[in-house]
Amino acid sequence: MAKTETNMFGAFAPENFVKSFPFATQFGDMGKDAMTASTESAKASVKSFQDASAAVMRQAQDRMSMTVETGKTLAGATTVEEAMEIQSSYMKTAFKAHMDGLSELAGIYSGAMKECMQPFAGFTEEAIAETKKAANKAKAS
Numbered sequence: 001m002a003k004t005e006t007n008m009f010g011a012f013a014p015e016n017f018v019k020s021f022p023f024a025t026q027f028g029d030m031g032k033d034a035m036t037a038s039t040e041s042a043k044a045s046v047k048s049f050q051d052a053s054a055a056v057m058r059q060a061q062d063r064m065s066m067t068v069e070t071g072k073t074l075a076g077a078t079t080v081e082e083a084m085e086i087q088s089s090y091m092k093t094a095f096k097a098h099m100d101g102l103s104e105l106a107g108i109y110s111g112a113m114k115e116c117m118q119p120f121a122g123f124t125e126e127a128i129a130e131t132k133k134a135a136n137k138a139k140a141s
């Protein structure tokens with residue numbers, strides 16, 4: 001039988017303390033799995049940043065082209081009414097393009113979060129399952 005020491009919290013039984021950490025022998029594997037998941041997550045985040053950067057650059061080029069074309073069209077206007085109509089059309093088109101661009105970026109960032117967290121999903125599910133198993137085992141004893 002293990003030696004029981006008394007302190008200000010009461011009796012300390014080492015065998016009970018060890019039972020509190022049911023997967024102490026698996027800490028090395030857990031650390032390795034966490035590092036692997038972190039690496040996969042980092043790879044996914046780099047790809048997502050590249051996708052977002054490419055989308056922003058493409059959108060900026062599209063907006064610039066739209067602005068230049070509108071400027072050319074506006075320069076050819078012969079009346080104030082025609083100029084106002086061209087400008088109004090440009091504003092509607094630019095606003096729609098801006099909203100579409102935001103939707104595209106939201107989709108990229110949403111997918112990025114999912115891809116970045118996916119490597120941790122299995123690790124987390126396994127840790128939760130092990131913790132539940134240990135809790136049930138502790139309740140039973």
